[in-house]
Amino acid sequence: MIDLTIHADALARNIGVARKNHIILPTYEQMKDPSKIPEKVKKALKNVGLWDVDPLNLFRISWHNEPTMEGGGFGGVNYIELPSSLTGVKARIVCLIGKWFPTGCHKVGASYGCLVPRLVTGQFDATYNKAVWPSTGNYCRGGAFNSKLLACDSIAILPAEMSRERFDWLSKIAGEVIATPGCESNVKEIFDKTWELRNTRDDVVIFNQFEEMGNCIWHYQVTGNAIAEVFETIKRPGDRFAGAAFTSGSAGTMSAGDLLKEKYPHSKLAVGEALQCPTLLWNGFGGHRIEGIGDKHVPWIHNVRNTDMVIDIDDNDSQNLLRLFNSPEGKAYLQEVGVAPELVEKLSFMGISGIANMLCCIKMAKYYELTEHDVLATVCTDSAIMYQSRIDELNQQQGAYSKVAAAADFAGHLQSIRTDTMQELTYEDRKRIHNLKYYTWVEQQGKTYEEINQQWYDEHYWIDMHEQAAELDKLINQFNAATGVLESL
Secondary structure, eight states, X not given: OOOOOOOHHHHHHHHHHHHHTTOOXXXXXXXXXXXXXXXXXXXXXXXXXXXXXXXXXXXXXXXXXXXXXXXXXXXXOOEEEEOHHXXXXXXXXXXXXXXXXXXXXXXXHHHHHHHHHHHHHTSSOXXXXXXXXXXXXXXXXXXXXXXXXXXXXXXXXXXTTSXXXXXXXXXXXXXXEEEESSSTTOHHHHHHHHHHHHHHOSSEEEOOTTTOHHHHHHIIIIIHHHHHHHHHHHOOTTOEEEEEEEEOTTXXXXXXXXXXXXXXXXXXEEEEEETTSOHHHHSOOOOOOXXXXXXXXXXXXXXXXXXXXXXXXXXXXXXXXXXXXXXXXXXXXXXXXXXXXXXXXXXXXXXXXXXXXXXXXXXXXXXXXXXXXXXXXXXXXXXXXXXXXXXXHHHXXXXXXXXXXXXXXXXXXXXXXXXXXXXXXXXXXXXXHHHTHIIIIITTSOOOHHHHHHHHHOTTHHHHXXXXXXXXXXXXXXXXXXXXXXXXX
16 A cells, blocks of 8 residues: 655645646546546647646646647547557457657656655655656656656666667756666666665655556556547447556556456456566566566566466567568558558557567467457557667668568568467466565565565455555645645646
């Protein structure tokens, strides 16, 4: 459970900061359903660009943003449906699009879910504390952006081998950027840096996405409901919601699967990871290039007991498909094999982890022999705009792209995807994965033996945590009322 103890003095200072900087906080209900956003906020947003550092953009922490970079209102959930001509499977695969969030990534929502509980309780003092965002890429971008919108100082931590685009953008937004050794697999190095900051500075508050329950609550409430909304919109007579698949990363998105399994009890939930670092599948380790899915551990916030399958993706598949989807030669070839031109242009909405998520769904569809009446869902965390430097690297390594290379990538990295390197989980398999949490979280990160057992055995543990959204909304509304900003807008 998230601690909601009120620190009155710091809360009063936070209210003062919000009043001075014209900050209004969106509620979970508003992030789920933008029709509940006050009309005067919507009107004001017409003059605000999607990536503008403007507090009003907090209200664009939603899957429902109008797909435009300038101004824009709200509509249906942003998603694409991938046809059999692309995926090679009969099942319908829908992908929610993170590109239309501020920062171009849905992690801005997860970071808001982590920061706002401490802001509205006064556990974080905006006049003194610095928000530390440890991440393998996008979460620290979202955290730094939200900190800027909320007039808070921030420190972004991410591996040194992440894409140049991430560092270039963070240098303009974050108060401080710290590059830790290694790639997206080197999560412990990130944790070590947070402990160093915690032990040497008294002004930092760590928002570790791998353990912050606010990450879970946001995805359960906002992403889970968005996926359900898409399914209810597109389903045809006889269609079934078959399941969802998400690469692990912080495991926040897996909480969307918790809600989906409540709504659709027969659906399956799969967790993906890189084959080059098969922690969940084989208790393994290594390094990989699927940016944004840190591993070599099991996130504290992963409800493993609710996970049905582990799927490992070769990062060479996601890397080469990135080039296929974003090169003129690749786009031309995809149209030749029957993929609609309008969809081809939208494939750039998938970044590297989004492509990995798509591949997880394909493997899942093949394993369960799903039909045209089955719908699988996933998310595209970010878009190809964050990975142009990676495409340049591939061109340097493999030579200029061509129709022949496109045909080889389509056949070798997409159409020939097999059902190996995956496992349907038994009760004992789930418990094995859950038990791996002990070594990271109890031995290294200060969690308790009692709570790790509570996560497994207490049937109310996850339910009660998800339901805290209603209590948080009350605190958010009280905070907004105290600032008076909404009334004066």
